[in-house]
Each structure stands twice: as structure tokens, then as C-alpha cells.
Amino acid sequence: SKHRAKRLKQWELWTTKVLPMIIPSYLKLLCQTRSLQDEPVVNVESQKSKCCHTARKLSIWVMCFTKIEQIELWASECSSASVQLVCSGLFPCSPIFPTLTVDIRELDFVQRLFLHIAPNYTAWCSTMSDFLAAQGYHLPGDNPLQRCFANALQWFM
Template sequence: MQAHCWSTSVLPTLIRPYMRFQRECSGAHQAEEQSWFVCKCGSQHHSLEVVCVHMEHVEDITLDICKCRPALVQLVQCGFFPCSLVHPTLAVSLDMLEFIAKLFLHIAPNERGWAATLVKYLKAHRYHFMTADSFHHHFANALAHYQQLVRLVNAEVEKLVDCL
């Protein structure tokens, strides 16, 4: 049920933020200075603490969530992919997910081994946040949905090219 929700409701809303992030990071487009976003939706705001995992470190970020600025979109705009659909508290960098997706094209995919290694690496650098099994579950979820998002983006680009 949750996988269906990801593919039909969530991932399509992340296509444009992901494409924008990729364009701004490509070097072909100079990153524009981010102006402060002024919310006009009138909905209640709340804060969400998210642990964001990079290849070499972990950072905690706080998101200001409302109807017009959902957590999932903000995370993708910041270069992270959420590990859960509702109130994500863990996100993995898009760069790491892309690296791992490419790595798994050349070696036997071993998400559990990768997750266990990353947990040990982060523990060695004084960051303890969960067991290897728990991280593996979150990581595998993020990787699978990230790869699905990339396929959706590629299909969207194909449609645009076909229209030319």
C-alpha cells in the first residue's frame, strides 16, 4: 500500500524539485541566490528535525513544514531523499544514492553490506543513530524510491524531447 502511495502520489510531486536540484548542481546553470520563501498558504507551520546522511558525515537539519512547503519537497530541494513517506526523520544525500546506484550496476547489489559499513564508519566518527538493520531498512527504502524517481524523471525528459 505504501509503495503504491509513493509511486502514484509522492514521487510525481518530486519530479520538478529533483530536476531543479540537478540543474542547479550541474554547473550549466549558475545557482541563483535563494531568496527567503514567504508562505502564503495560511496553514499551520511546524518544525521537523531530520538526520541527513552524507557519504562522509551526518548533519541534523530543521525544516519549517506547511501545506505549501512539504518536508519531502524541501528535502529534495536540499539534495536529500527521504527514507519515509510521512514525517521523515532520516534522509540520504542524492549524491550518495546516485553513487550507490551506479556502483550496483558494476558489482552485485548488497544494500545490507553497504548499510552496515556506513553505520560502522559513522560510529567511528562519533555518530550513533541506529542499528545496522534499522538503517538498512531505511536506506533500502530510500534507494528503491530514489531509483524510481530517476526513472520517472527520465520518462518526463523523453516526453519533452519527443515534443520537439
């Protein structure tokens, strides 16, 4: 089926290209933030790279414990979105052109939580959506967190 082929292609991208590329950035982030004790600084490409002709400007939603915000970055073969995001303490929901990214500290918390209770992505995403909505934050679309958050958590773990 089309869906299966898409999932297989995405799995291949994550396992053969993206994860090997972001692991050094993640390890560097852990050193720079004292194992995430210090808050990472968001530092992404705000200008189009001169070295690559295939650069693409991305508008990405950032989900944190206490807020949702939108950032823009330029992604290219020279400077991938995934590496830029991980260096900034954020984990992408998709391997190449993510639309949502999650604070790595939040993913770490959820990973630890799910070691102690039965994993329930739907409940977590609904609770986060309600919590953030009560603070005035909203993502466009119908329940946009569930699929994206579960995908980010799957590849983070």
C-alpha cells in the same frame, strides 16, 4: 496483514503523490548543481508557514558520505518535506514525515555501484555505520540505517 496494508499505502503515496511532486524539484536541482557536480545547499523551511494550519516541525537525520547531522524543518501541505529535501540535494526515506534523509549524490553512487556488483543493502549500511562511527557519528536506535536507507534507495532508483 497490517504490514502489507501499510506498505501498499506507502507505495500509493510514493507513486501517486510524492514522486510526481518531487520530479520537477529534482530536475531543477540537477540544473543548479551541474548534474550534482556542485554541492547542493541545504535550504529548508526553518519557520512555520503562515499559509497552512497543518504545519509540523520535523527533526530529520541527514546521512552523507562523511557525516551524519540533524536538521529541523517545517513541513505542510504548502511546503512538503519531500520537496524541501530534494531541493536541498537530499532524498527522504519515507514519503510524508521522514526521520532520515540521504544525500542524493550518495544514492547516485550506490545505484551505480549496484550496477557492477550484486546489490547488498545490509553490507552497505553496516559499512557506512562502521565508517561513520569511526568518525564519531552515531544514529540512535539499533541499526537504523538498513530499513531507511533501503527505502530511500528503492524510491530514488
